[in-house]
Amino acid sequence: MNEKPFRPGGVNPALVTPFAKDQSVDEEAFRALIRHVLDDVDGLVPCGTTGEFNYLTPEENQRLVQVAVEEARGKPVIAGTGAAGTKQAVTLARNAQEAGATACLIVCPYFLHPSDKGIYQHYYEIARALPNMPIILYNIPQVVDAYLPRRVVEDLADIPSIVGIKDSSGNLTYTMEILEYAGDRINVLIGHDEVVLNALAGGVHGMILASAQVYPEVWQQVMAAVRSGDLDTARALQRRVQKLSRIFCRYGGGVAVKQALKMMGVDAGRPRSPLKSVGGALIHEDRAEIQLELEKLGKVQVPDIQFQVPGGPLAGRFEGVGLDAETIHQEGMLLGSGSAGEGVEWVQIDLLCGAKKGPMGEAWAYQLTYPRHGFEALTTILEPNLTVRPSTLIVPANELKDLRQANMIYGPVQNAVAKALVTKLDEGVIPETAMQADVLFVQAAVHPQALDRRVLGRNAYAATCAAIDSAFAEGR
Amino acid sequence: MTPNDGSKKVDWFKGIFPALVTPFTADDQVDEAVYRELIRFVLPHVNGVVPCGTTGEFSSMTLEEKRQAIEVCLDEVDGRVPVLAGTGCQSTRETVALTRWAKDAGATGALVVAPYFLKPAFNEVFDHYKQVNQVGLPLVLYNIPQCAGTHYKWWTAEGMGLAFDNVVGMKDSSGDMPFFMAALEKLRGTIGLFCGHDEVAGLAMLAGADGAILASANIIPDIWQEIYRAAKDGDLEYVRQRHKDIQILTRLVVRKGGPQAAKESLRMMGIADMSNVRLPMIQGGEFEREDYEDMRSQLENLGKIGSQVVTLGGKEVEYTLPADLPPQFGDLSLCVGEGFAGPPFSEIAHIDLLLGWKDGPVGRALERARNEPRPGHELAIISERPLTMLVPTVTVRGAKARQLVYEEAASGVNLALEHAIAHHNLPEALLDDICLIANVFVHPAASIRRRVMINNYKAMRGAIRKALEGRPTLRELVAEKESARHPFRYAP
Numbered sequence: 024m025n026e027k028p029f030r031p032g033g034v035n036p037a038l039v040t041p042f043a044k045d046q047s048v049d050e051e052a053f054r055a056l057i058r059h060v061l062d063d064v065d066g067l068v069p070c071g072t073t074g075e076f077n078y079l080t081p082e083e084n085q086r087l088v089q090v091a092v093e094e095a096r097g098k099p100v101i102a103g104t105g106a107a108g109t110k111q112a113v114t115l116a117r118n119a120q121e122a123g124a125t126a127c128l129i130v131c132p133y134f135l136h137p138s139d140k141g142i143y144q145h146y147y148e149i150a151r152a153l154p155n156m157p158i159i160l161y162n163i164p165q166v167v168d169a170y171l172p173r174r175v176v177e178d179l180a181d182i183p184s185i186v187g188i189k190d191s192s193g194n195l196t197y198t199m200e201i202l203e204y205a206g207d208r209i210n211v212l213i214g215h216d217e218v219v220l221n222a223l224a225g226g227v228h229g230m231i232l233a234s235a236q237v238y239p240e241v242w243q244q245v246m247a248a249v250r251s252g253d254l255d256t257a258r259a260l261q262r263r264v265q266k267l268s269r270i271f272c273r274y275g276g277g278v279a280v281k282q283a284l285k286m287m288g289v290d291a292g293r294p295r296s297p298l299k300s301v302g303g304a305l306i307h308e309d310r311a312e313i314q315l316e317l318e319k320l321g322k323v324q325v326p327d328i329q330f331q332v333p334g335g336p337l338a339g340r341f342e343g344v345g346l347d348a349e350t351i352h353q354e355g356m357l358l359g360s361g362s363a364g365e366g367v368e369w370v371q372i373d374l375l376c377g378a379k380k381g382p383m384g385e386a387w388a389y390q391l392t393y394p395r396h397g398f399e400a401l402t403t404i405l406e407p408n409l410t411v412r413p414s415t416l417i418v419p420a421n422e423l424k425d426l427r428q429a430n431m432i433y434g435p436v437q438n439a440v441a442k443a444l445v446t447k448l449d450e451g452v453i454p455e456t457a458m459q460a461d462v463l464f465v466q467a468a469v470h471p472q473a474l475d476r477r478v479l480g481r482n483a484y485a486a487t488c489a490a491i492d493s494a495f496a497e498g499r
Numbered sequence: 500m501t502p503n504d505g506s507k508k509v510d511w512f513k514g515i516f517p518a519l520v521t522p523f524t525a526d527d528q529v530d531e532a533v534y535r536e537l538i539r540f541v542l543p544h545v546n547g548v549v550p551c552g553t554t555g556e557f558s559s560m561t562l563e564e565k566r567q568a569i570e571v572c573l574d575e576v577d578g579r580v581p582v583l584a585g586t587g588c589q590s591t592r593e594t595v596a597l598t599r600w601a602k603d604a605g606a607t608g609a610l611v612v613a614p615y616f617l618k619p620a621f622n623e624v625f626d627h628y629k630q631v632n633q634v635g636l637p638l639v640l641y642n643i644p645q646c647a648g649t650h651y652k653w654w655t656a657e658g659m660g661l662a663f664d665n666v667v668g669m670k671d672s673s674g675d676m677p678f679f680m681a682a683l684e685k686l687r688g689t690i691g692l693f694c695g696h697d698e699v700a701g702l703a704m705l706a707g708a709d710g711a712i713l714a715s716a717n718i719i720p721d722i723w724q725e726i727y728r729a730a731k732d733g734d735l736e737y738v739r740q741r742h743k744d745i746q747i748l749t750r751l752v753v754r755k756g757g758p759q760a761a762k763e764s765l766r767m768m769g770i771a772d773m774s775n776v777r778l779p780m781i782q783g784g785e786f787e788r789e790d791y792e793d794m795r796s797q798l799e800n801l802g803k804i805g806s807q808v809v810t811l812g813g814k815e816v817e818y819t820l821p822a823d824l825p826p827q828f829g830d831l832s833l834c835v836g837e838g839f840a841g842p843p844f845s846e847i848a849h850i851d852l853l854l855g856w857k858d859g860p861v862g863r864a865l866e867r868a869r870n871e872p873r874p875g876h877e878l879a880i881i882s883e884r885p886l887t888m889l890v891p892t893v894t895v896r897g898a899k900a901r902q903l904v905y906e907e908a909a910s911g912v913n914l915a916l917e918h919a920i921a922h923h924n925l926p927e928a929l930l931d932d933i934c935l936i937a938n939v940f941v942h943p944a945a946s947i948r949r950r951v952m953i954n955n956y957k958a959m960r961g962a963i964r965k966a967l968e969g970r971p972t973l974r975e976l977v978a979e980k981e982s983a984r985h986p987f988r989y990a991p
Binding site for chain 1 (some may be wrong): 510531550674706765783787789792822829830833835836837838839845846849851853855859860861864865867868871873876888890891892893894919923936938943944961965969973976977980981983984986987989990991
């Protein structure tokens with residue numbers, strides 16, 4: 024058995040690299056980030072995939088490693104020094120060693136898809152060039168487009184300076200195979216935030232994670248719980264961060280982490296081009312979801328929200344769309360209301376149905392010509408290209424302040440209202456003649472902090488059915 | 500050693516063979532009458548037919564139903580063209596049994612798909628065909644990795660093509676041209692080679708394929724026959740031109756649910772009782788509703804859907820209407836049509852369209868909106884005839900977004916109006932009296948200008964038709980009430 028010079032383990036954040044507006048490395052922001060995270064971690068990983076290593080010059084790479092070493096207060100610094108070519112990878116590893124790094128993390132060579140032999144020789148040459156630099160292998164097929172072959176890992180584990188492997192694949196069959204064939208000689212670190220608990224239970228020695236700079240303390244607790252055999256606690260902890268971990272892993276990586284840090288008051292700068300801060304791999308909708316999850320974790324303050332339920336006589340609730348009680352009564356429009364659920368998933372639906380030829384038709388058409396900011400009306404669809412008839416506009420009862428609130432109305436509520444309308448058409452509660460003759464407004468009151476789309480949808484469906492029943496069956 | 504003692508090619512295995520769709524009755528039986536109608540429709544243009552192929556949904560049919568379909572097909576064709584029956588099953592035993600039955604029933608040959616689902620190794624695939632070969636019916640090997648999950652390698656194709664005395668051909672539906680070229684090199688002159696991928700069939704025939712078995716040959720057997728003959732005559736220019744005419748149609752068929760695409764097309768063209776696909780394939784599934792609109796435009800362009808005189812807005816007007824839609828229209832006070840088109844995600848178009856009389860609710864709303872300023876939501880009159888107003892759904896921020904909405908989306912909407920008028924989807928006689936309001940969504944992250952334009956064109960064409968025709972119908976809505984997948988219903 025080889026004596027390994029360094030045994031990687033514990034919780035290690037794959038640090039993002041903050042870039043300034045002019046795309047330069049923001050060293051001060053990088054230092055601030057390390058200070059923010061240092062107490063809760065066992066080591067630092069600058070210039071990993073999350074750190075956009077592939078956009079850094081060799082000089083920038085070395086400088087970042089040096090800064091990490093300066094800030095690390097003696098904790099291990101595992102420098103990302105991977106490159107597509109072996110020569111560059113040797114240079115980066117040498118630079119990192121000179122900068123004082125404890126070990127280097129070297130990604131499977133990418134782009135040209137080297138053979139197993141080529142991959143072996145890549146690591147072998149780096150180890151030969153720098154015999155005193157501990158090396159951690161790095162499997163991340165999501166970006167490399169290939170797995171680090173198990174048989175290569177099995178052989179590389181014999182090299183004294185190769186001390187570990189980071190597996191970011193999330194494919195636990197691979198992780199288990201590596202533990203089986205190399206776990207006796209090198210440490211295995213999980214690199215996929217969604218399966219940390221599973222990997223720890225399977226026997227990995229630690230982790231390098233993007234999310235370990237957002238909630239490192241959670242990962243420390245998961246690790247402690249697994250070590251003490253308290254799987255219930257570990258499961259509950261993993262579950263708490265599951266969605267956020269999924270967003271980090273699948274929707275933007277470092278880009279998403281930077282947004283999260285920003286929301287928490289840690290300025291982690293921008294990504295480097297061609298990545299976009301938002302609107303690229305991280306879409307606006309998912310950024311809104313990050314905010315919500317951080318609120319749940321207590322990482323950001325929950326805004327104080329006033330929620331007013333539309334009340335008073337039903338006929339008086341449609342002035343926002345330009346129809347007053349008098350007109351509604353004069354024209355003999357149908358009114359109905361229903362509510363369902365409890366807490367923040369409680370939903371109230373107010374419904375108005377009238378002939379499209381009269382004032383109703385005009386008010387209806389006008390809503391689509393003049394979208395009111397925060398109250399934008401959308402036609403009701405089962406899904407795109409499957410519009411419900413009679414044509415129905417959903418109008419939020421309360422002003423939508425952000426994308427996440429909009430997502431709740433224009434997703435689950437819209438779908439539930441559509442389904443309720445079609446169900447009631449099918450049952451004959453809404454007469455088929457209404458499909459051509461009438462149009463409807465559905466005003467939806469949804470709590471701005473509604474969380475659970477499924478429950479919300481179920482409540483919106485029940486509330487809409489009740490509103491339709493009262494308007495069509497009882498309201499005539 | 501000679502690799503092969505002469506060619507095993509047969510005279511009948513060349514030209515255009517439609518992979519016939521299988522019509523089903525309302526109670527889900529094979530619909531003989533419509534099946535015969537389909538065969539009569541394609542027969543004048545084709546060199547052979549394939550019952551129970553992939554497009555025929557063989558994998559969703561019982562053994563008895565497959566026999567029934569093949570029998571009906573043999574009877575209707577009555578020896579005029581070869582009948583190449585799909586007899587491939589998952590197990591060897593069943594495949595041998597059905598192939599033996601087809602031989603006795605009088606099929607010309609059997610199209611035998613590579614055994615699917617459980618992925619046998621190549622030597623297992625080889626032995627599978629070896630046993631089917633012993634039946635004695637001429638066989639066509641069938642490579643369709645998209646469905647079968649296994650892909651022939653050129654050496655397995657070569658091995659099986661040469662080894663079995665009854666193998667007279669191979670159909671390759673992979674669309675993998677390097678594979679097809681290798682197969683041509685290894686096997687041409689020994690067995691016949693057919694292309695089964697509609698998007699590249701012309702190319703394959705120019706390269707030396709003996710013919711093609713195609714889903715889209717249900718719809719446009721005449722055009723494929725022209726292409727086949729031109730390819731045989733070496734008329735490169737003609738093949739290219741004609742292929743271009745049908746490229747969108749073939750792409751829809753190959754990538755967006757071939758059986759349903761073919762069935763809906765045939766309904767639009769006049770086989771009005773053609774059914775939908777069998778579950779778990781579903782209308783509005785792989786062949787999405789936007790694809791229906793797209794296909795309808797393609798069939799209009801190719802002259803496959805005609806116009807008729809209908810009453811619309813109190814006037815007798817010419818209107819291009821698919822054969823399966825009733826020529827009934829609602830009044831024009833307020834017509835609502837929705838259109839959605841993509842991909843890509845960031846460049847999707849979504850249009851809520853209002854169409855109605857200028858002196859009705861739509862006209863009044865338009866006039867009212869015209870006189871009110873609204874920063875970020877500037878309205879644009881983008882056409883005077885018909886009077887058309889463009890309204891951005893979300894607040895427009897920045898120069899890029901402005902350009903995408905007011906230039907790209909607007910020109911897509913305008914082009915749709917132009918084409919709708921030219922193709923009699925928007926009657927000329929009404930243009931002075933109606934107006935339209937197009938509420939247009941352009942995603943803030945959009946960047947491909949051309950796709951924003953095209954998607955808005957598609958969304959608008961669909962929206963105009965749906966507004967006038969009152970689609971979707973109650974029947975469609977009820978059918979999809981449970982299965983509809985609203986994309987924003989779910990958490991990330």
